[in-house]
Amino acid sequence: MSVTAAKGFTAAGIAAGIKENGNPDLALVVNNGPRRAAAGVFTANRVKAAPVLWSEQVLKGGQLAAVVLNSGGANACTGPKGFQDTHATAEKAAEVLGVGAGEVAVCSTGLIGVLLPMDKLLPGVETAAGQLSEHGGEKAAIAIKTTDTVHKTSVAGKDGWTVGGMAKGAGMLAPGLATMLVVLTTDADVDGETLDKALRDATKVTFDRVDSDGCMSTNDTVLLLASGASGVTPAYDDFAEAVRQVCDDLGQQLIRDAEGASKDIKIEVINAATEDDAVEVGRSIARNNLLKCAVHGEDPNWGRVLSAIGTTKAAFEPDRLNVAINGVWVCKNGGVGEDRDKVDMRYREVHIVADLSAGDATATIWTNDLTADYVHENSAYSS
Amino acid sequence: MSVTAAKGFTAAGIAAGIKENGNPDLALVVNNGPRRAAAGVFTANRVKAAPVLWSEQVLKGGQLAAVVLNSGGANACTGPKGFQDTHATAEKAAEVLGVGAGEVAVCSTGLIGVLLPMDKLLPGVETAAGQLSEHGGEKAAIAIKTTDTVHKTSVAGKDGWTVGGMAKGAGMLAPGLATMLVVLTTDADVDGETLDKALRDATKVTFDRVDSDGCMSTNDTVLLLASGASGVTPAYDDFAEAVRQVCDDLGQQLIRDAEGASKDIKIEVINAATEDDAVEVGRSIARNNLLKCAVHGEDPNWGRVLSAIGTTKAAFEPDRLNVAINGVWVCKNGGVGEDRDKVDMRYREVHIVADLSAGDATATIWTNDLTADYVHENSAYSS
Incomplete structure (x- = not known):
């Protein structure tokens, strides 16, 4: 090989x-x-x-x-x-x-x-x-x-x-x-x-x-x-x-194998106006430390997804955003959707879908959760 | 009051x-x-x-x-x-x-x-x-x-x-x-x-x-x-x-009083071509998780400062960058400067100066270190 x-x-x-x-x-x-x-x-x-x-x-x-x-x-x-x-x-x-x-x-x-x-x-x-x-x-x-x-x-x-x-x-x-x-x-x-x-x-x-x-x-x-x-x-x-x-x-x-990670997070942005929009939104979600901590805590905190989407320049209307976490549409039309208690986050792979309702472009970004182990690996010695 | x-x-x-x-x-x-x-x-x-x-x-x-x-x-x-x-x-x-x-x-x-x-x-x-x-x-x-x-x-x-x-x-x-x-x-x-x-x-x-x-x-x-x-x-x-x-x-x-923080980091960008450049560079440094972990570990890891500056669109030449941490110019002209062992990072306030050698504009951004306590506060419960 x-x-x-x-x-x-x-x-x-x-x-x-x-x-x-x-x-x-x-x-x-x-x-x-x-x-x-x-x-x-x-x-x-x-x-x-x-x-x-x-x-x-x-x-x-x-x-x-x-x-x-x-x-x-x-x-x-x-x-x-x-x-x-x-x-x-x-x-x-x-x-x-x-x-x-x-x-x-x-x-x-x-x-x-x-x-x-x-x-x-x-x-x-x-x-x-x-x-x-x-x-x-x-x-x-x-x-x-x-x-x-x-x-x-x-x-x-x-x-x-x-x-x-x-x-x-x-x-x-x-x-x-x-x-x-x-x-x-x-x-x-x-x-x-x-x-x-x-x-x-x-x-x-x-x-x-x-x-x-x-x-x-x-x-x-x-x-x-x-x-x-x-x-x-x-x-x-x-x-x-x-x-x-x-x-x-x-x-x-x-x-x-990312440092300290306990979850692999697949962020799929769908129905974006353009592929660039989809990538921008995906990256913004992937870089949100609060969301990464929430995923680590197995908390389907979709508010942090919306708040990350809101910092981008992508085409979307806040009241048309939908978010699914591990198959459960916890946010519909920018507000409360299905019961968040239905979301099972016990496994390593976490799948977040952000639906922008603004077109038909799509992109997938991969990231990890933010953990105390990440902090430890990057603070305990010079690297 | x-x-x-x-x-x-x-x-x-x-x-x-x-x-x-x-x-x-x-x-x-x-x-x-x-x-x-x-x-x-x-x-x-x-x-x-x-x-x-x-x-x-x-x-x-x-x-x-x-x-x-x-x-x-x-x-x-x-x-x-x-x-x-x-x-x-x-x-x-x-x-x-x-x-x-x-x-x-x-x-x-x-x-x-x-x-x-x-x-x-x-x-x-x-x-x-x-x-x-x-x-x-x-x-x-x-x-x-x-x-x-x-x-x-x-x-x-x-x-x-x-x-x-x-x-x-x-x-x-x-x-x-x-x-x-x-x-x-x-x-x-x-x-x-x-x-x-x-x-x-x-x-x-x-x-x-x-x-x-x-x-x-x-x-x-x-x-x-x-x-x-x-x-x-x-x-x-x-x-x-x-x-x-x-x-x-x-x-x-x-x-x-930021969540979980153990260090307050003052990032002073000097000799930037414009104030916007200084702010962009300061924010990029402030948002670098690896640097924030290094500061938590009291490690004067100036390479992470340079690598954050390198992601911006600000005017600068890599071989004219200087970085001081708590008064010690650990990076001079984009390379190794004074002895990093001289840097004392035991106290709560950490002062990073990034000298872009590109003009006379300046800006100061304040941030915190990234700690296991931050991860804990933001993963242990919904907030």
Whole structure:
């Protein structure tokens, strides 16, 4: 599974000593071709980590031979030295793999504002290169974990071609960006332009609609690499659907493993005037701390849903809003609806439907509840 | 103190039985003139409670004889019946006070989506009217508390005239609106237009810059009533400054009593290109859950400040950003600055300065940390 499910890829994951606790912290993914097409999407945060600035530049060529990923440090807000370190990382990978540094993307995750221990990272790249394997996908997925409790991988495809991927992400999941580190690979014989379109179409409705805590990272990166090793060029729709499926699956895994979360909340906005309206309303609900606390307390507090909708610019009339929580329409026409005692919120998945009665557009946003564990995980130590 | 500090006003606060626990829940403030000028600002939430819709309408006349306030129920999302109830409340007060219902504002606070117990509220208005007193300001301030742990009052003025006020607000404090229930009174001899300008100028830089949890209420109301009883018409600047001072003091009291908070965070944005930029950046920092958790953990995690700034549209260059926490410039030129171990965060007040290096505009936003107690208060029961 993971990034080595598709033919033409090898990967490795090792403990280079970047993390003080000795856990795996360095991953290498290599595209052995024959093709080396690639596309990427990056954080919309204007404060971008050095590896994001580097990889954005590299991707302009539409080609990637390899990706180096490290956990244990974000290399963000680290100034010119941080950028030099990213550059040196790409050069090192290029040297040991016999490719050009301009074909090596770099991804980092961890604490902001700390320089990486290059004396451990650079030898680690060499060690990882020596352990590259067609079965290394899972180890790579493990090496990019930060506060993730499980590693995340996924695979899809048909008729002889495959799309596979790995993801990390636990806190700081917010939309308008790629949301975390993700590497997707495929052996489909597809050019960079097609990869780019399929990736953007997929992230727009998957990772960009995952909003765990409203916070946008400086490092988020999603890469898609194609080796062409299957020799098959799928119909665009089939290929795009497989990419979407893998992104969707990984996005769901991110939500299920979000820091401190006890509930996964699916917010479905229906009958909006436009898809943009539906997304705006969904995000506003997803970011309402009071509602997130209420869901944690298994309280079907629909007033907090309406009050979140009321802060948006979306088209709606307050007295035509309807809200269902886990199938019970607790709010009808902006007022009291069915008996809220009928709502069963004991299970992990909570489904909120917000009906704007303003059109026929729809969008679904995923978020989590707000818990004391989230507060603890993000206050007890620097991350 | 409170709303009866200014001459010409009487007030009362009683337990009408709206709250099941028997605590005070109904307040009445009466302007005995000779003037009855008034102004108000209301929530920017598009889902507005019945009393907000009513009071907005009433304020168009620029006159108020009385304000009825209840805790124990927001009367929001309660449909036509909710509006009728507000109307009946104003009619009842008008009847017992011998004024017009069109001069009676109504304010409610509590759970959304529940009808008020009118069989208790209406007799309560009569009881309160019987207890009106020039010393009733404190009782009125107590009767409007919800999860507030203390009641909030303030007073300012000079040369024979006074501005006094009371406020309630604990959760759901967010900008772009009035933020909670506030009644201000003055015996200055000032017309409605002057009141309106002084109130808007004051709320814009005080209540509108208090952002405890990013959530905007359906009921927020700030009213300013003038009796003219001092016979003094102050210079506009003096009067506006007294109103600003009372609003600022009450706003600070709201922050210090915010639900579950253990830290009061002053976010000062300096050297912004425009005041709007400074406010946008300040709010983005104030709403970053990860930063709010870090402050709770007394962790000077400036990376989270930069990552919040990066989500805004304000003018800045990432490598010219500077951040100080409690006087220590932990981030300089977008990278590592002074030693973060020098930052002392043991005390309740935390001062964050974000220097955008983009101009000379400035703004200060107040918020709180995010704590397990906040989660508990907002998940353990419906509010």
